[in-house]
Amino acid sequence: MVPMTRAAETAPKTYGWEIRASDLRVRVGRKKLAVDGLDLSLGLGTHGLLGPNGAGKTSLIRALATVLRPAGGELELLGTSVAGLGDHRALRRRIGYLPQDFGYYKRFTVREFVEYMAWLKEVPKAAVPAAVQRAVERVGLADRADHRMKTLSGGMVRRAGIAQAIVNDPEVLLLDEPTAGLDPAQRLRFRELLQELGRDTCVVVSTHLVEDVAAACSDVVLFAEGRLVFQGTPDDLAAAGGAEHPGDSPLERGYSALLQDSGRTGGNW
């Protein structure tokens, strides 16, 4: 039998923030700085990472997932400084990550795919079948679990991706554009899942859909050209906009107001 509580759950927390970045710089290619001097502290909850295309959201998430090495500044995940870390194993076991365009092996079934990812994430062998079943059920793919990945629709593939991200019960969950390809009903269901996960996990959801943030996130991080523009609740974001700013909802008006103030509107679009 798998114990219901793990030592890690009852151990005292020795850090203030799940994610803490100060003056973080992340380089993409040789010269371009995708993240340029970011100061950010994120605790438990669902954090919506908003920003125009090319703002550096994906690079930031990849750096948080320890895939990209920061070019400078400091990044602390779960109280561990990433820069001085030789061995990432212990930290990576506690992180879940869904890349924006994630590749997979087409001939694997959903169960095999999630099982394989659980193996890669060093989930204890005895706990794998139950963890896989739970993750697959949470994203509503239980009836498709033994279908091959290549037979799934785009939205189902994305849900399988979310299942692999949560299979190791991560403490930091990083989702890059998870709602792309989901239909409206699935999107609603996904928002519920996000709220549920945000209760005991630090969830970072990158998105360019303002309405996703309003419905599912406890906290908004607005990000443009590699810098933090705004951090606050969705209500704060709505309050920042006035009638003179473009947008169809208070949140959209707040979004465009803050981007205008920061002088980063990203061309004519």
Added chain:
Amino acid sequence: MREEHASRRLIDDYARGDVPMAADTVWALEAHLENCASCRSLLAASVAAGAPEVGALLDTVLASLEPQLDAAGEPSARRRRPRWVSAWLTPVMAPWLAMTAAVTLAALLLDAVAPGTPLGGASPVSLVAPVLPLFGVAAAWSRVLDPAYELTASTARAGLPLLLRRTTAVLAVVLPGLLLTGWLTGTTTAAQWLLPSLAFTSTALALGSVIGVTRAAAGLGAAWGIAVLVPTGLTGHVPLAVRLALEADRMPAWAVLLLLAVGAVIARRNAYSTL
């Protein structure tokens, strides 16, 4: 460390539930019960003896849940591939390994049909042997070839141990093939292809920690190909330097290269997790 267990009386009180217990005691007891099989068996005995109504309640709950549990269904027992296979190989590597086997076979056939003549006296098997594992190694940890690279790179297992597992799988395919070929042709000793082959593989891994495994393997393979093929095409002979390098008495040099590369891999072992 001495194991602490709950007392029999505490467990009996908990099972019957008629004596008021402090909340922290209940919490500590339940936390302990979740992880301690021997105390759980005491609790089971205590429920059966002292609190039959609790047992009856649990049976009712189970009976009412049963239809739902049946509907959820058993995870299918049928598996398309055994779990250990994906621990050593990715599906991406399979075609490359098949190609490796085909190249081995082609070299063997060439050797059997026209021993020595097209390559100016050198055995085709010993010429391809050094670079044979590089095909598989290139596919083992590749951003370009492996669709699941981004997912894999963020996981705990990403790094040297996973790369070594996959390299071992490649060698497990390549080396028996070469062994068989070497035995059939009988022109070369095992060391003559084994050492260069291992030296090239470990050099690819060592260089891979700096420029990426795929680039290192492709670069080494291409360099060897140019060194052998271009002069052979021009003069009709395998260059003397290559032939000398594969002579039996040059093997200590290959062994030194192998050791240096293994040393470099060990020294840079942490670099592989953030390639």
